[in-house]
Amino acid sequence: MNRLPVVATFIALTAIATMIGLGIWQLQRAEWKDELLATYATARDQPAITYPSVPVAGDPPYFRRSTVNCLQVLGWRAVSGRNAKGESGWAHIAHCRTSGGEGPGAQIVAGWSRSSKNPEWTGGIVGGVIAPDSQYIVRLVANDPVAGLTQSQPPSTEDIPNNHIAYAVQWFLFAAIALIIYILALRLRNRR
Missing domain, CATH: 2.40.50 (OB fold (Dihydrolipoamide Acetyltransferase, E2P))
Structure with missing residues (x-):
């Protein structure tokens, strides 16, 4: 049985966790921006x-x-x-x-x-x-x-731009792509 490369696994999982965290942060910013825009929409009245x-x-x-x-x-x-x-x-x-x-x-x-x-x-x-x-x-x-x-x-x-949902999706896709690349790299490594 092949062992996981510790350093590469740590770096990959840290990067993936960071990208997921950034996606969650963008979702929170989207909620904040929606509230802010609602406040602005009522300001003229x-x-x-x-x-x-x-x-x-x-x-x-x-x-x-x-x-x-x-x-x-x-x-x-x-x-x-x-x-x-x-x-x-x-x-x-x-x-x-x-x-x-x-x-x-x-x-x-x-x-x-x-x-x-x-x-x-x-x-x-x-x-x-x-x-x-x-x-x-x-x-x-x-x-x-x-x-x-x-x-x-x-x-x-x-x-006023409100594209935080798109940014969140982008970060989640980056995390998924990084995970797929890591899994493919492990499979290629294990075939050797």
């Missing part, structure tokens, strides 16, 4: 909130209605975006001063256009919906565009 002066990365108020007073536009950035009709172009985001200089200010999606050229807007009161922002955690997408821009596509929970 809740009362408007004060725009966060210092947003917290772990609990941002995404999809809540809010209003910001842009006292001064400090700068602009144009990012690829869509308008309310779904057409591709540029979303114009104003970096605004909202107080006497303290705090990070506010990012306001002032509107959309086909051109990346910054609009002529110096500030004002803007109402809209709080959305995710890759650089500043949150930004306000204006309900009514300013400076001749067209309305940007409103933020949607459908834009």
Whole structure:
């Protein structure tokens, strides 16, 4: 009778157990993401909130209605975006001063256009919906565009990826494939 190779068996079983653990973790993340998206889906129906002066990365108020007073536009950035009709172009985001200089200010999606050229807007009161922002955690997408821009596509929970089930299946398949390869390697070894 052939003995199992101890080191190879240990490495294979550790790798397989790790992949199964990662699959279970992705299933747990899928459940968490479903709850998070359900919370976001009900956020628009809740009362408007004060725009966060210092947003917290772990609990941002995404999809809540809010209003910001842009006292001064400090700068602009144009990012690829869509308008309310779904057409591709540029979303114009104003970096605004909202107080006497303290705090990070506010990012306001002032509107959309086909051109990346910054609009002529110096500030004002803007109402809209709080959305995710890759650089500043949150930004306000204006309900009514300013400076001749067209309305940007409103933020949607459908834009937040929820592919944890697919990742879980992927990890479980990797574990199964690793087990099959290990069994085939053992059979080949035992034929010698």
